Each structure stands twice: as structure tokens, then as C-alpha cells.
Amino acid sequence: MTNETKINDGRKAELLATQVEHIDIKSFDARPIIDAMKKMSFTSRDTGRAAELYNMMLADQDCAVALVVAGSTSAGGCMDLYAELVRNNMVDMIVATGATIVDMDFFEGLGHKHYQANEVPDDDTLRSLYIDRIYDTYIDEVALQNVDHTIFEIAESLAPKAYSSRAFIREMGKYLVQHGKKENSLVKLAYEHDVPIFCPAFTDSSAGFGLVKHQVDSMKAGKPYLTIDSIADFRELTDIKIKAGTTGLMMIGGGVPKNFIQDTVVCAEILGHEVDVHKYAVQITVADVRDGACSSSTLQEAASWGKVSTAMEQMVFAEATSVMPLIASDAYHRGHWRNREKRAFAKLFND
Structure with missing residues (x-):
């Protein structure tokens, strides 16, 4: 080992010295704050109404709740928050980016950590x-590559056929039950509570590297290999919408997950089913509406496509790690989840 390597090792340890600590929504009661914010204006009042709508979803005995997550809030400290929503029957299905599920939650489920960047040197140095x-x-990129290889190992252990992302993520949850190092993993808890997780762009994550390696190695060996079937994702999630009837959306960020869950209404209609639009909808985003992108298109705009109701929707233009802990803590302490039916939608599918 050269002196330069020793210096770099020390420098790396220095930069990765402070772990991100995920917020515990049970440790504080946000109800008084939310109640006060409802009497204010601007983003505070929007946040208060969003919290109110989420509580309405949980109190509505007919409503199935979808948690929709894009962006990096899991890495930023909301990972345990999302896990608690699953643990306490506050969500019934999850649609997320591959990064949220694989690079962040599964990553920590394997025992790795995220770190606060208290100092940011130039990014070439970081590289x-x-x-x-x-x-x-x-x-830590070395730790992230461990995720790539673990995904490869899971793929190698499965029958070579087409899997929806939900089916493959369920196998990831099963792996964490046996080999995981974190109790509060969203992937693990979703497996244990039969809450299906969908990643419509699953390979846009560390999963992609592991699955490509699985396919390349299999092709070299002349063996069949598994694939991820995004059409099956859409079909399965639409099946859940048809089964659920009344639905509510709690959306953090936008992009593909947001559009994917909203489109289930249209897809069900194409299949000949009469389904209601999503009855409740909350979206927390900082995206600008002027570029017309899916991440920033308002929920009112989605109503024109026949996806959501305009009666009970709320846009919150805020960075999600600043408001989602308040909304989730408020809902936890109001306790409507205690009387909810456990839907266990994962049991709809035979894996």
C-alpha cells in the first residue's frame, strides 16, 4: 500500500464520519404544529391541508393508500419514516424509483449507511x-457495488423467467429477512406485511448493474436468464386499483412513479372496468410547473386526464424532508391507522 493510498483512505474516512440519522416520527407529536399551520397561509396552510387529507385517507375504511416516492428523501433521513408507514398499516402499496428502493433502502438493509457531507471538496476528488x-x-461507492453484486446473487438464485419489479423486490425482502442487518427496512417490512412495491423503472438503479451481469454471464454460459417485465408491473398495479376501488395517493416528488400510479385509472377503463378516479391526492414537490413535465404537472391538470378528483387534492410546493416528517407524525399520533383493514395486496399474486 502506497503512502498516497493511506492518505486517501484516511481522507475517505474523514469525509464519511457523520452518519445520516433517520427521523423517528413516533418520537414527537406534530399534531399541535399541524393544527397551528392550518391557521396560517402559504406553504404552511398547504401542508396542514395535506396532513388533513392524509388523515382522511386513513379514516376512510374503503380507501386503499398508495405511497409514491421519487427523489432522494430516503437517503436524506426519511427512510425510517416510510418504514413506519408500512409497519403501522398506513400504506397499502408503494410505487417508487429504483434508487429509493435499491440504492437507498436495500442498501441500508444490507448494513451500509448514508453520510452527511459536512465538507464538499470538488467532485473529482470524491470520485x-x-x-x-x-x-x-x-x-460509499464500494458499499454500493456490494448492492449490485447482491442483486446479481438473488437473480442467479431464481428461475429464469420474466418477473415484475414487484415480484423481484419481494425476493429482495425475503433475502433481507434471512441476511439483512437492519430491522427498519422498507423492503423487508413490505415483504413481511404483504405490501407490494413497484418500481416501473427498476433497472435505473443498482439493480440494473446486477441484472445486466446476470444476463451477460448467463448468455456467455448459454443458459436462460430472467428479465424484468414492466408491462406486468402496470397490469398488476391496475389489478390492485380494480380490487381496491377507492384510492388515495400520498406522493413525494413526481416523475415516473407519479404518472404510473395515476395511469391505473385509465388502464382499468381500457380493460373494460368502471373505476373511480383516485379520490384523494397529495403531492409534495419543488418542481416548477412551467416546463410541463410530469414531475411538476399539478393534480388539477391530472384531473383533465381522468386520473384524480379535484375535490380532495393538495399540492405542497416544499422540499419533502422538511414537511413529510410533520405530516407523517401527525397521522401517526391521530391514530386512524389503528382501525384500518389490512389489505395485504401482495397476496393477490402467486409468485
């Missing part, structure tokens, strides 16, 4: 140290 950066958060 030389194998440190990946998400704004002010660091990830």
Missing part, C-alpha cells in the same frame, strides 16, 4: 475516493 454525492449526502 478518486469512490464517494458518490447526492447534494449534501455521501454514499
